[in-house]
Amino acid sequence: MQTLEIKKDIHWVGILNATVRVFDAVFQARFGTTYNSYLIQADKPTLIDGVHEKFTQEYIEKLRSLINLKDICYIVVNHTEMDHSGALPFLLKETPNAQILSTKTAALFLKNILHTEVKGKTVEDGECVSLGNKQLKFIHAPYWHWPDTMFTYLEEDQVLFPCDGFATHFCDERLFDDRVDTFFEDFQYYFEHVMGPYRKKILEAIEKIQNLNIQLIAPSHGPILRTDPWKYINAYKEWSTSRKNPDKKLILIFYASMYGNTRKMAEAVTRGASTMNTEVKLFDAASVSPELMRCEIESADGILLGSSTINGDALLPLWNIINIMFSVNAKLKKCATFGTYGWSGEATKLMEERLRGLKLNVVQPPIKVLLTPTEEDLKKCFFFGYDFAKSLTTNPVT
Ligand code: FEO
Numbered sequence: 352m353q354t355l356e357i358k359k360d361i362h363w364v365g366i367l368n369a370t371v372r373v374f375d376a377v378f379q380a381r382f383g384t385t386y387n388s389y390l391i392q393a394d395k396p397t398l399i400d401g402v403h404e405k406f407t408q409e410y411i412e413k414l415r416s417l418i419n420l421k422d423i424c425y426i427v428v429n430h431t432e433m434d435h436s437g438a439l440p441f442l443l444k445e446t447p448n449a450q451i452l453s454t455k456t457a458a459l460f461l462k463n464i465l466h467t468e469v470k471g472k473t474v475e476d477g478e479c480v481s482l483g484n485k486q487l488k489f490i491h492a493p494y495w496h497w498p499d500t501m502f503t504y505l506e507e508d509q510v511l512f513p514c515d516g517f518a519t520h521f522c523d524e525r526l527f528d529d530r531v532d533t534f535f536e537d538f539q540y541y542f543e544h545v546m547g548p549y550r551k552k553i554l555e556a557i558e559k560i561q562n563l564n565i566q567l568i569a570p571s572h573g574p575i576l577r578t579d580p581w582k583y584i585n586a587y588k589e590w591s592t593s594r595k596n597p598d599k600k601l602i603l604i605f606y607a608s609m610y611g612n613t614r615k616m617a618e619a620v621t622r623g624a625s626t627m628n629t630e631v632k633l634f635d636a637a638s639v640s641p642e643l644m645r646c647e648i649e650s651a652d653g654i655l656l657g658s659s660t661i662n663g664d665a666l667l668p669l670w671n672i673i674n675i676m677f678s679v680n681a682k683l684k685k686c687a688t689f690g691t692y693g694w695s696g697e698a699t700k701l702m703e704e705r706l707r708g709l710k711l712n713v714v715q716p717p718i719k720v721l722l723t724p725t726e727e728d729l730k731k732c733f734f735f736g737y738d739f740a741k742s743l744t745t746n747p748v749t
Contacts, residue, residue: 358489361389366409367383376533376542377544380520383524386401386571388400389512391505395483396423397427397487398426398449401426401437402435404437411442417584420442424450426439426449426450427452427503429571430571431599435514439461445660445732452497453471474599485504485507488504489501489502489504489557490560495556500646501514502516504560506587509566509567510566510569512569515546517587518571519538519541520573521538521572527575528574528578529578538573541573542586550592552662554592556560596630599630600629601650601653602624604621605644612659613691615724615729617633617730620735621736622736623737623740632647635672641675642675644672646730649681649683653684655688656672657688658702673706673709681713687713691720691723692720713733718732
């Protein structure tokens with residue numbers, strides 16, 4: 352597939368990558384992905400977004416099939432992550448008359464990515480740049496999902512270019528949302544994993560585009576959204592809006608237990624934590640999908656983790672839960688650890704260290720029980736839970 356005119360004088364000039372299965376070494380791309388880039392053939396020809404460095408040659412050939420590269424006046428860098436800026440060093444050599452348009456933060460990032468001075472102009476939030484017969488408007492959207500990000504809106508055609516916003520890792524050469532296979536599950540996966548930690552910022556930027564007429568959303572990955580663009584915007588809005596009970600503090604307790612002793616501790620902790628104005632949910636970490644816990648973790652006010660120690664370490668299901676926390680907004684959430692042990696008992700301390708590393712707030716020392724908990728131990732566990740709940744209800748997270 353070469354290029355595709357998505358609206359009059361606007362061409363998709365992106366790359367299809369049907370074979371990738373893991374994106375950025377982290378994110379699932381079960382149906383591959385695309386690197387979308389768009390050429391606006393206005394009086395001042397303009398390129399929006401770019402592609403990964405390894406597809407530079409294919410990208411340049413596509414562009415050459417449509418335009419003399421020396422005629423390109425602007426390259427809009429909505430976001431500098433290397434899947435969009437990788438081809439820039441070569442592209443800039445071929446486009447000597449082009450000026451980069453970006454936010455100030457993106458310009459700074461580009462300096463450290465390209466290690467060379469580039470001809471650029473930074474644009475303010477709401478600023479417009481004329482392309483002669485068309486006009487671009489720039490809408491700053493920091494933390495969609497990097498601090499450098501902005502949207503570009505092509506006024507005459509009512510097209511929004513939000514880069515990673517409303518994107519999907521999904522490769523289908525039919526490109527338009529009404530032509531490709533079902534992709535909404537992957538659209539939601541992308542939101543939760545890439546945008547999920549920045550829900551407040553998502554809502555702030557959606558507020559800025561609320562009054563725009565948008566006929567088509569042209570993101571940087573996956574299908575181009577033209578059937579009902581607001582369906583996708585409203586989905587982001589809904590997923591970013593908190594649904595938790597504002598009157599109660601939500602505490603999640605995850606445990607993994609080899610012989611049921613840490614489970615007994617977890618149950619006693621749960622009883623203690625439930626005596627305050629709290630909602631407490633207890634999970635056997637070995638029986639839940641960490642992925643399904645993502646929203647729960649995002650909504651929780653406090654998190655308690657319990658693991659027995661094996662070979663000087665915590666059990667894998669707990670590490671899987673902790674690993675989820677780096678990609679959700681868990682920073683500053685209150686937490687603490689507990690667990691049983693036979694002789695060394697490193698699990699609680701190791702979990703604590705990792706939680707601190709992820710910038711969670713460890714509010715009380717761990718509680719450890721040697722082998723089988725006694726009635727006295729379980730009483731301590733009860734008060735461990737009670738104290739934790741009290742720290743949330745009397746000194747809440749702000
Ligand atoms: Fe598609 Fe944040 O890069």
